[in-house]
Amino acid sequence: MKNDIRLIEKYLNGELSDSQKLEFENRLKTDKSLFDELELCKKVSDAIHESDIMELRQTINIIVQDKPTIMGLHIGRFFYWQIAAAVILAFVVIKSVFFYNSQQNNTSETFSKFYKPYSSAQLIRDGKANSANDSLLNIALTSYENQNYILAEESFKQIANTDSTNIMAKFYLSITYIEQNKLAKAKENLIELTANNQHLFYEQSLWYLALVYVKEENVDESIKILRLAVQDDFYNSKQAKKLLRELE
């Protein structure tokens, strides 16, 4: 079978000489198993071309496997208990929320003013991302581009899990976390990324870490990072300067 597959692949790829091609086609007329093998190879190639279907399957899978939620709370045995606890908690914290509300609004507004997701346009056009059947990366970047951050998170996470040295996946994963307001996870990733300044996303990671700190109202930490970015003329240093002025 192995030799047949090689022969079939050469035939499909147009790598046979005219005489070899003729011989192959004559054999096809009498050799049913070769004919079946050829049909299978063609169908498999067609199926692999269906990257859109593979992407859709993954999207639906994420939706279907996701537990139904109401305002972020998972419905389960303790659902009603959770609701009750949430109501009590709301009363307990309402006073402090009231006092901090003004400051929170300010930092939230500042964050919204300066934050925008990192562009993926260059990467999508890049040969690597377009090498189609590196399908997970393709799915991740396309989902990111389409603002489908749930799927993008899942895909970047899988890439980062299988290849812990993939800085790009970790960086984009951080942005998908920010987009979904998963600030703790975003911060954890970005701190890891900023621990080493020898990669391409170091300066970008610093910028987004500063923004996460703003969103978390940790103005002091944000200022420290922004000063560094301005001083060394890092990525987005003009914006960093403006943000620094607002925070100080």
Added chain:
Amino acid sequence: MESYNTDEIIAGIRSQDPNVLRYVYLNFFPEVKLFVLKNGGSLQDAKDYFQETIIIVYRKIKEGNFSVNKSFQHYLLGICKYILIEQKSKDMVNEVELSKYAAYERVPENEFEQIRKHYEYKLYQHHFRQLGQDCQKIIGMILQKIPIKVIAEEMSTTEGYIHSRKYKCKEQLITNIKSDPKFGKVDEE
């Protein structure tokens, strides 16, 4: 939650809009689940049937031969029931029992081939994704007619390695597909 009419649902499935897909799931899955559970399936079966149904519908929409006579929900359930009947028939349920399921809703004859192809391709795609990353990458790039030289550069290796690897990867894929017990079943239909 935003609601969508049939045209918007069709357009949303076509563009793989996650909001529409989530809407379809939240609104139509309960009936699918009820049907599957009533007929001896599990919750996971119901999710699997639902997922495959949406993909079949997507294929039809993409090919431009999708039309709904009653409602989208009726159509979706019809396809889903057919898949369940198919599954039952594969599991050697006798004809009397099978007719019980068939009585629920009729799926037009011309849909059979589509569904058969869908499952066939699903099997191939599953095994493709089980291959190593390098094999997936090489096969994918070869199919895109990307020159071996470029692939070798992309993967920081030699052209000779890619030449030999492309056959090995494809052989591995075909062997894995043929070894899958589902392969025979799909092929027999």
